[in-house]
Amino acid sequence: MDARFPADREESDREGRHAMPAGDSAAQEQSRQLALAAAHERAAADARATASRYGVASATEQRTAAALAPLAAAGYHLLADRRWPGSRRAQVDMVVVGPAGVFIVDTKAWADVRMAEDRIFRGQEDVTDELMALADLAYRTEGELVEVGLAPGEVHAVAVLAGRSGVDERVGPVRVLGDRDVLRQIARRGARLGQEQVDAVLARCLSWFTHVDAAAPISTTLPEPVLPGPRGPVLLAPDEDGAPDTVVPEPRPAPDLPTPLLSEGEVQRAMLEGLMAEPVEEWMSFLHPAQARVVRRSYNGPARIRGAAGTGKTVVGLHRAAYLARTQQGKVLVTTYIRTLPDVLRQQLTRLAPDVVDRVEFAGVHETAKRILDERGVSVRIDGKQIASAWTAAWGRVAGGSAIDTDRHEQEYWHDEVSYVIKGRGLTRWEEYAALPRLGRRHRLGMQQRRVVWDLYEAYDKELRDRGVHDFADQIALAEAELRREPLAERYTAVVVDEAQDLTCVMIRMLHALVGDAPDGFTLIGDGQQTIYPGGFTLAEAGVSVAGRGTVLDVNYRNTREILQFASLLVKDDEYADIEGATARGDRPTEVPRRGPKPVYVRCQNEADRQRRMVLRVHEVVAEVGTNFGDVGVLSLSRRGVESATEALKKAGVPVVNLEQYDGVPVNRVKVGTIKRAKGLEFKQVLVVDPFASWLTEKAEELDEVDRERREFRLRELYVAMTRARDGLWVASI
Numbered sequence: 254m255d256a257r258f259p260a261d262r263e264e265s266d267r268e269g270r271h272a273m274p275a276g277d278s279a280a281q282e283q284s285r286q287l288a289l290a291a292a293h294e295r296a297a298a299d300a301r302a303t304a305s306r307y308g309v310a311s312a313t314e315q316r317t318a319a320a321l322a323p324l325a326a327a328g329y330h331l332l333a334d335r336r337w338p339g340s341r342r343a344q345v346d347m348v349v350v351g352p353a354g355v356f357i358v359d360t361k362a363w364a365d366v367r368m369a370e371d372r373i374f375r376g377q378e379d380v381t382d383e384l385m386a387l388a389d390l391a392y393r394t395e396g397e398l399v400e401v402g403l404a405p406g407e408v409h410a411v412a413v414l415a416g417r418s419g420v421d422e423r424v425g426p427v428r429v430l431g432d433r434d435v436l437r438q439i440a441r442r443g444a445r446l447g448q449e450q451v452d453a454v455l456a457r458c459l460s461w462f463t464h465v466d467a468a469a470p471i472s473t474t475l476p477e478p479v480l481p482g483p484r485g486p487v488l489l490a491p492d493e494d495g496a497p498d499t500v501v502p503e504p505r506p507a508p509d510l511p512t513p514l515l516s517e518g519e520v521q522r523a524m525l526e527g528l529m530a531e532p533v534e535e536w537m538s539f540l541h542p543a544q545a546r547v548v549r550r551s552y553n554g555p556a557r558i559r560g561a562a563g564t565g566k567t568v569v570g571l572h573r574a575a576y577l578a579r580t581q582q583g584k585v586l587v588t589t590y591i592r593t594l595p596d597v598l599r600q601q602l603t604r605l606a607p608d609v610v611d612r613v614e615f616a617g618v619h620e621t622a623k624r625i626l627d628e629r630g631v632s633v634r635i636d637g638k639q640i641a642s643a644w645t646a647a648w649g650r651v652a653g654g655s656a657i658d659t660d661r662h663e664q665e666y667w668h669d670e671v672s673y674v675i676k677g678r679g680l681t682r683w684e685e686y687a688a689l690p691r692l693g694r695r696h697r698l699g700m701q702q703r704r705v706v707w708d709l710y711e712a713y714d715k716e717l718r719d720r721g722v723h724d725f726a727d728q729i730a731l732a733e734a735e736l737r738r739e740p741l742a743e744r745y746t747a748v749v750v751d752e753a754q755d756l757t758c759v760m761i762r763m764l765h766a767l768v769g770d771a772p773d774g775f776t777l778i779g780d781g782q783q784t785i786y787p788g789g790f791t792l793a794e795a796g797v798s799v800a801g802r803g804t805v806l807d808v809n810y811r812n813t814r815e816i817l818q819f820a821s822l823l824v825k826d827d828e829y830a831d832i833e834g835a836t837a838r839g840d841r842p843t844e845v846p847r848r849g850p851k852p853v854y855v856r857c858q859n860e861a862d863r864q865r866r867m868v869l870r871v872h873e874v875v876a877e878v879g880t881n882f883g884d885v886g887v888l889s890l891s892r893r894g895v896e897s898a899t900e901a902l903k904k905a906g907v908p909v910v911n912l913e914q915y916d917g918v919p920v921n922r923v924k925v926g927t928i929k930r931a932k933g934l935e936f937k938q939v940l941v942v943d944p945f946a947s948w949l950t951e952k953a954e955e956l957d958e959v960d961r962e963r964r965e966f967r968l969r970e971l972y973v974a975m976t977r978a979r980d981g982l983w984v985a986s987i
């Protein structure tokens with residue numbers, strides 16, 4: 254910013270209008286006149302100094318403008334002579350609006366510049382605050398442009414150091430570049446906004462940064478000087494005797510004939526780099542205004558963002574993580590239940606916000622617990638085989654042949670009861686379990702059954718201890734206890750939890766303990782409709798309140814209307830225990846803008862027929878223009894289903910990758926995995942390969958509570974699978 258004529262005119266006018274009191278002596282009048290003369294001299298000196306700053310500024314600004322000029326040929330708009338929003342006098346040197354985003358550029362003709370520890374110095378003087386005005390402007394501009402949907406990370410504050418090259422530093426949110434570097438750094442971001450989006454942003458920028466057409470005011474206590482025509486500002490020059498009554502225009506230095514900052518080759522290389530940059534997906538730079546507002550919203554405590562499948566919750570969560578990392582000190586943690594999802598999210602953030610990706614940590618919730626425990630030197634031994642043998646031993650000792658050992662449930666049901674309900678909710682006393690409302694589990698247990706389950710839990714716990722091992726629920730509980738004992742020395746600034754409905758109560762407590770109730774500290778993102786793990790709880794039980802800090806997203810961007818209608822049939826009567834305490838029905842999007850072909854449902858004769866048709870379907874969809882193997886997801890409820898689909902595809906020569914190994918790096922292979930592993934992901938084409946026809950037709954009211962519970966979880970899981978599909982859905986049952 255150049256606040257070029259800083260003195261306040263109204264103030265000066267007021268001073269100039271002092272009337273001389275009646276009866277003053279001649280001597281008094283003389284000294285008044287001398288004082289006035291001195292004041293004029295000072296004004297002249299000030300004006301001269303200002304003029305010289307103005308001269309330097311304009312020459313250096315012109316150099317920056319010249320350096321950026323090649324962008325105009327690549328769809329950029331260079332806005333010069335714009336008013337600093339909110340200021341009457343100050344101007345913004347240059348606003349660049351184009352495919353790479355919005356850049357508010359301020360040129361500094363500073364010599365002897367040094368940057369250290371997020372501060373900038375001119376010689377010994379710390380001039381960081383001068384850049385912070387620019388940062389503040391960028392922040393306000395972000396807020397303005399959010400209204401058209403521009404993601405906050407697409408607005409950049411750039412300070413250009415005149416006459417410097419090879420500079421690329423950050424001072425807080427301001428990027429500091431040499432004037433030889435600025436073109437390249439802007440161009441290399443590539444095309445992040447489409448033409449329509451650039452136009453929308455430009456229109457808003459033109460009204461936000463209004464044009465400066467009037468001459469800048471001149472500060473003086475003198476009567477308004479005579480301005481020379483169009484040649485520029487006027488200087489007051491003293492007479493030989495120092496009297497400030499002569500006004501002469503100072504000839505402006507002949508414009509520098511610019512020696513181009515960059516050679517033609519350098520310009521071409523910079524622009525080419527932009528052309529080669531990997532394009533980003535639309536949602537990475539441009540959001541729905543409602544989404545963009547949530548990204549920047551300030552919540553005075555834990556907050557919850559919810560919405561139906563495909564409404565951009567994860568998108569908002571990622572932008573919010575980047576935004577918090579950019580605007581606050583310290584690290585941001587993005588976490589979720591699925592181990593592999595954080596890698597995928599990291600990949601996305603790397604493209605969405607490369608500037609802050611190193612300040613955002615991605616880790617599954619178990620990995621987070623492990624890090625906490627490692628840091629504290631608490632050893633945890635997790636050994637799958639030992640855990641399984643502890644369970645089998647405990648079952649044999651306590652539950653085999655008991656009131657819970659019936660043909661209504663597999664052992665897995667009771668394993669989930671122990672892992673998710675008892676351990677997941679952090680129960681430690683029988684009385685708690687005896688009186689527990691088992692949210693989300695329809696099969697009511699009598700006291701006798703509960704007693705067996707509790708005994709089973711205790712026996713299992715003892716077997717684990719005897720083997721010197723822990724299970725995954727123990728790992729979380731230990732980390733949570735550690736944090737209760739002593740909070741982290743270096744806290745996270747913020748924790749963003751994606752797919753929060755998958756977490757247990759103790760997991761939520763552990764993550765909450767990382768940030769507490771700090772403003773914008775804890776953001777829970779999720780959709781209760783996609784709850785596929787048992788162990789329901791309320792946030793109150795976890796000691797978290799999001800009251801008054803909830804946001805619902807309601808435009809489905811992912812699925813076509815046809816896919817969503819098909820998938821929604823599965824859960825149309827579904828009710829689930831919401832973490833805010835109520836029994837809820839799924840959020841329904843108010844808008845589903847995308848349209849496409851109807852999903853295909855095929856009834857196969859047997860498993861072999863299903864496999865054959867699945868392979869055919871894969872070949873069919875990849876024959877479509879724009880769809881590759883990598884765009885196809887084959888999803889199954891069970892591991893067994895994954896194995897047989899993998900085998901059939903491989904046999905047919907189709908390249909596959911298991912979702913367990915998929916980390917978000919694009920790979921041209923069909924992704925095969927369980928629905929649980931597909932949480933949070935999406936594919937152009939989805940094939941769901943292991944339902945039985947009866948699952949889709951059985952009626953809830955004809956089932957008892959055990960079967961109803963099973964049906965609800967199964968259908969929710971299928972709903973998750975189907976809503977992973979962007980363009981095409983194929984479901985095969987037998």
Ligand SMILES: Nc1ncnc2c1ncn2[C@@H]1O[C@H](COP(=O)(O)OP(=O)(O)OP(=O)(O)O)[C@@H](O)[C@H]1O
Nearest residue numbers: 536539540541562563564565566567568810811933
């Ligand atoms: N503003 C947007 N513009 C264009 N596409 C968008 C926008 N927001 C989201 N999308 C698209 O919608 C998809 C779904 O978004 P996202 O994964 O964030 O939804 P979600 O609500 O987290 O879904 P789920 O709960 O089903 O996992 C994104 O991958 C993206 O392709």
